[in-house]
Structure formats: C-alpha cells, structure tokens
Amino acid sequence: MRLPPGFRVMAFDSVGSTNDEAKAFARSGAAEGTIVWAKRQESGRGRRGRGWTSPEGNLYSSTILRPSRPPAEAAQISFVAALAIADTAAAVLPDPDGVRCKWPNDVLVHGRKLSGILLESEAAARGGVSWLVLGVGINLRHFPEGTDYAATSLAAEGAPALQPAALLEIYAEQLARWYGVWAEHGFGPVRAAWLKRARGLGEPIVVRLPDRTLTGTFADLDSDGVLLLDRDDGAGRQRIAAGDVFFPPAVET
Numbered sequence: 253m254r255l256p257p258g259f260r261v262m263a264f265d266s267v268g269s270t271n272d273e274a275k276a277f278a279r280s281g282a283a284e285g286t287i288v289w290a291k292r293q294e295s296g297r298g299r300r301g302r303g304w305t306s307p308e309g310n311l312y313s314s315t316i317l318r319p320s321r322p323p324a325e326a327a328q329i330s331f332v333a334a335l336a337i338a339d340t341a342a343a344v345l346p347d348p349d350g351v352r353c354k355w356p357n358d359v360l361v362h363g364r365k366l367s368g369i370l371l372e373s374e375a376a377a378r379g380g381v382s383w384l385v386l387g388v389g390i391n392l393r394h395f396p397e398g399t400d401y402a403a404t405s406l407a408a409e410g411a412p413a414l415q416p417a418a419l420l421e422i423y424a425e426q427l428a429r430w431y432g433v434w435a436e437h438g439f440g441p442v443r444a445a446w447l448k449r450a451r452g453l454g455e456p457i458v459v460r461l462p463d464r465t466l467t468g469t470f471a472d473l474d475s476d477g478v479l480l481l482d483r484d485d486g487a488g489r490q491r492i493a494a495g496d497v498f499f500p501p502a503v504e505t
C-alpha cells in the first residue's frame with residue numbers, strides 16, 4: 253500500500269472497533285501516523301454513544317496522532333479530518349462540487365451523510381494531549397437506512413468501483429496534507445478551507461441541543477471551531493460548541 257511519509261497501516265479483517273484497537277496501541281506507545289484499518293467492525297462506535305454499522309465494503313480507519321498542542325486546539329483535528337474526507341470524496345466523485353462539510357464534522361454529498369468522525373484523546377500530565385485517535389468511517393459501498401440524517405455512499409453517488417484499500421490510500425494522502433497544513437500554520441487555513449466547503453453558511457439552520465432546539469442563521473465559524481448562530485427569536489448571536497445541525501427544507505415562494 254502506498255502511504256505518505258510517516259504513516260503506516262496495521263490491517264485487520266475484523267475488529268470490535270478500530271478506535272478501541274488504536275487506543276490500545278497508542279497507550280502502548282505506537283507512533284504518530286499509525287493507522288488501524290479493518291475490513292469490518294463488529295461493534296463500530298459513532299458519536300454520542302451511537303453505533304456505527306460496519307459491513308465489509310466500507311472504510312473503517314483510526315489514526316494515532318500526537319500533536320504537541322493543548323487539548324482545546326487538538327479538537328480542531330476534526331475539521332482537518334472533515335477536509336481530508338471531503339477532498340477524498342471530491343477526488344473520486346463525478347460531481348466534486350456536490351461535496352460539502354456540515355458542522356461540526358460531517359461530510360455530505362448532495363445533502364446526504366457520507367462519513368463519520370470519532371475523535372478520542374488522552375490528556376497528558378502537563379497540559380497537552382498524549383495521544384489522539386482519529387476514527388473515520390467512509391461509506392464506500394453501503395450506507396445505513398432509517399438514520400436521523402439521510403446517508404449515502406460513494407458508489408451511490410457515482411464513484412467508480414474502488415476497493416477500501418485504494419480509498420484508504422487517497423484518504424491517508426489527504427489527511428497527511430491537511431494535518432501538515434494545521435501543524436505548520438494552525439487553524440486559520442483549515443477554517444478558511446472548511447468554510448469554503450461548508451453547507452448552509454449564511455442560511456437558516458436548526459440546531460438540536462440535548463435540552464432544546466434552536467433556529468437561526470449559520471453566521472460564521474469562530475476561530476476555535478465554534479458555530480455562531482444568529483438566533484431567530486431575537487436572542488442575538490449564540491456560540492454553539494456541540495449540537496446536531498439540520499437544514500430546513502427550502503420553501504417555494
């Protein structure tokens with residue numbers, strides 16, 4: 253497999269969750285750039301305790317990173333990953349402009365969710381992160397039905413037949429590129445590129461929080477990745493650090 257300098261793959265036919273495997277390797281000292289890749293997962297995990305159905309044919313990878321940054325900044329890696337996934341999808345799809353980023357870290361193709369990111373980390377004793385595991389699932393051949401947010405796959409969107417290993421090579425190259433940009437120049441260029449690909453910027457959105465649902469205009473992304481929402485109810489601009497974003501259907505006038 254062709255990988256960028258500094259990256260290596262540990263390949264498995266089946267694991268519970270590649271994130272769990274990668275965390276165990278990280279704790280026992282595996283180097284930055286180690287990618288745990290499995291053909292399928294028996295108990296793949298999504299955000300907020302949800303599951304991630306993981307049949308053979310899609311990409312399941314977890315990359316160990318060891319950025320020398322405080323934990324709050326390390327969280328920006330989810331935007332780095334979203335850009336890497338978006339550029340991977342754009343490289344293989346017939347309509348690259350149909351690829352959009354949805355806050356905080358989903359990638360959509362023609363409005364449907366293509367991938368998921370699960371970032372887990374361990375704080376270091378002196379304030380940094382000792383490791384970070386970047387779990388990424390990309391729907392290549394299959395996608396789940398009946399999810400909260402409609403899903404799709406690269407195959408359904410017209411990508412040529414590709415093996416997961418070939419997709420992993422493209423993704424690793426894009427990840428190395430965006431991780432390099434972030435490590436060298438910080439969040440600024442990552443934020444700018446993410447905003448260029450963002451779905452719904454300047455448009456009405458619905459934000460579902462654990463205890464309530466807010467509506468308003470997606471005004472901007474803060475310099476730390478927080479979503480800025482201009483609320484419809486006159487309550488002004490609100491910083492949203494975590495939540496699920498939905499786009500209301502367009503109404504014809």
Ligand SMILES: O=C(O)CCCC[C@@H]1SC[C@@H]2NC(=O)N[C@@H]21
Pocket residue numbers: 268269270271272293295296297298299300302304311312313314367368369370387388389390
């Ligand atoms: O809920 C989401 O959108 C995040 C899904 C993340 C799934 C990936 S697949 C590879 C890695 N291993 C896991 O168990 N989860 C992540």
